[in-house]
Amino acid sequence: MGVVELGARPVTTTVLGRRYVCVLCGCVMLVVPRELAARRRYSLTTIALALARFAVGVTATSIRGAVAPGTTFEEGWPTLRRWCAAVREGRLLQWIRGVSELAGRALAERVSAVLAEASGVDARSASFEQRVWQGAFSSPAP
Numbered sequence: 001m002g003v004v005e006l007g008a009r010p011v012t013t014t015v016l017g018r019r020y021v022c023v024l025c026g027c028v029m030l031v032v033p034r035e036l037a038a039r040r041r042y043s044l045t046t047i048a049l050a051l052a053r054f055a056v057g058v059t060a061t062s063i064r065g066a067v068a069p070g071t072t073f074e075e076g077w078p079t080l081r082r083w084c085a086a087v088r089e090g091r092l093l094q095w096i097r098g099v100s101e102l103a104g105r106a107l108a109e110r111v112s113a114v115l116a117e118a119s120g121v122d123a124r125s126a127s128f129e130q131r132v133w134q135g136a137f138s139s140p141a142p
Contacts, residue, residue, distance in 0.1 A: 002046025003067050006133055010046070010069040035137050037092060042067075047083055047092070048115050048136030052129055054080060055108035087111055095140050115139065 001012045017032040037044045046067050053063045064077040084107050086092035088099055096114050099107050115135030116128060123131065 001069060002042040003049060004043075006049070006130060010067050012069050040092070042079075044093075044136045044139065045133050048112070048132050049129060050080060051083065051087075051108040052112040052115075052132040055105055055112045056128075057105070084108060093139065 001010070003010050004013065015032055015036060017030045020029045020031065021027070022029065035043045035045050037047065040047065042050075050063050050067050053066070054060065060077040060080050061075060063080060068077070068079075083092060084104065087096065088102065088107060090100075093111060093115075096111055099110050102110055112128070112132050116123075116131035117135070118139060119126075119131040119133075119135035120138070121131045121134050126134070
């Protein structure tokens with residue numbers, strides 16, 4: 001769920017995963033596209049885009065309107081705070097270090113900067129949001 005490409009309207013999509021059974025131990029593995037986050041309703045790219053916008057001062061209500069499908073009348077967006085907490089606690093984007101003492105916009109700034117740098121895209125050829133998006137799409141698997 002969320003934005004499937006930059007500049008597009010948010011949508012709800014269904015993703016089919018493939019299940020594989022290990023022939024040695026019988027463990028079942030679910031394989032899904034790389035941009036999906038475990039136990040998250042939104043894609044990693046949508047989460048990264050929301051955090052990047054939060055980092056530059058966009059309000060939570062505006063971010064929700066841009067990246068979440070549907071409408072609501074409630075103020076703010078508690079999901080944004082939950083994503084920040086999940087990053088800080090190592091449950092989301094675990095490979096990003098140095099965020100355990102950060103919160104709110106400071107945490108979002110750090111995560112966005114790391115994702116933009118991880119994208120490998122030159123800052124002169126792409127916007128900050130484009131680099132953050134690409135960094136989330138190509139981030140290391142947990």
